[in-house]
Amino acid sequence: MRSLTTAATGMLAQQLNVEVISNNIANLSTSGYKRKRAEFQDLLYQSMERVGSRSSDNGDITPAGVQIGVGVEAAAVYSITDQGNLQPTGNTYDMAINGKGYFQIDLPTGGTGYTRAGSFQLSPDGQLVTNDGYPVQPGITIPSDAVEVTINDSGEVLIKLDGQIELSNVGQLEISTFPNEGGLESIGQNLVLETEASGSPIVSVPGQPGFGKVLQGYVETSNVDVVKEITDMIQAQRAYEMNSKVIETSDQMMGTITNIR
């Protein structure tokens, strides 16, 4: 009975579906989180071509043969990169990107990570770092005697020193975009890595054509839609149950065969 294993592939697929959904719901208030979606594909088909498929003597052929599919497989779990809401925090070093792009982060293991969660802090020596203390690339250091820090749309970091009237520029934030954002690899801590599927990063200053603008005092919330996730979860659970019912029925049919005399 092929239907036993076919239904088992269905149960595995739905289990993965629920795992992806539960991770989305768990990250409902993670800043910069992009919701994931599990995508499924049908597995290969076994053709049982029949001698009897010729329907008449003058060569007419019934167009469809008997094809039996053997189940379903998970094809991909990809991120949906639409914009999350922009939530005002009033924090000087909170930055959201309105549009496309990722901040670049120096990883302690070497290499560059990318993030849209722009809730940054200052390190003891005044450097702009993430919540985990990883420095933002290119490095920006805020002098300790700065009384006001402004970051404009195009990512220029301007400070006002005590007693001075003019603002002075202490750095320029840069952001990266990718040809295929869905191909980025998530590694946790709100970070993603470049992969062969995502393509190489294209670095530019914010506000250029094709790049988003930086908004100071805001963070980007996750783009998870709870109502959608919950309905998806209900659907996945029911589909799981139906597949298990198929296994049960196939088992009973096999029981019947065993009893043939």
Added chain:
Amino acid sequence: MQNTSYVGISRLNALSRQMEVVANNIANADTTSFKGERVMFSEYVQKIGRGDKVAFVQDQATVMNFSEGNMTFTGNDTDLAIQGKGFFALNTPAGERYTRSGNFRVGIDNKLISLNGDEVLDERREPIILPNSYNEITITKGGAVVVDGTEIAKLGVISFPNEQALNKTQNGMYRYSGPTPDMDKPENTQLLQGALEGSNVNSIAEMTKMIKIQRAFEGTHKLMEQEHERMRRAMQVYGKTGQ
């Protein structure tokens, strides 16, 4: 004399084949653009002499149901659903394949590709290449790919006179064995950006079908058992007369 049992076996075979198709439908109840299938049965009549005939059952074909699945909105710019008849064309290593799964991505060389990495073809059967960086990609209902206000290509949509002539391969793709058709989008077919076509499997219908299959299976088993019993008794009776 054994014909009753053989007819029963042909029925059991056909039913278990049908069960496999139902299991595949249910397993793919959440697969993008999956088209449900059903088995078509036909009689296979055999003459057994003196004008008597016995009809066996044979599963002649699996027929695909090409009705449209539900639209699910994903919010992804390169997800496309076809409303109405038609298929996207993909350039695969094994030749041209057709699909209704519009879950496309942008590949490393900026080409629009399917989930399995095959190029999506435009009207002229060329791959669609997007610029390096852009703000916005819009795909119109007519299939025009517009990047930041400039139309760069038109997606190819193919329709077939007889969709049953398509063969399912895997991963939501179909093969067409006839002459390669032209890229002419049917007039009332529209593309929907940011949505995917769901599976068109009706779970309620499949579950009830499954129950029916199981009952028919048990019924046929019962018939074979009674036939066995009848023969056993007949042998007892004839055996006695012979003494």
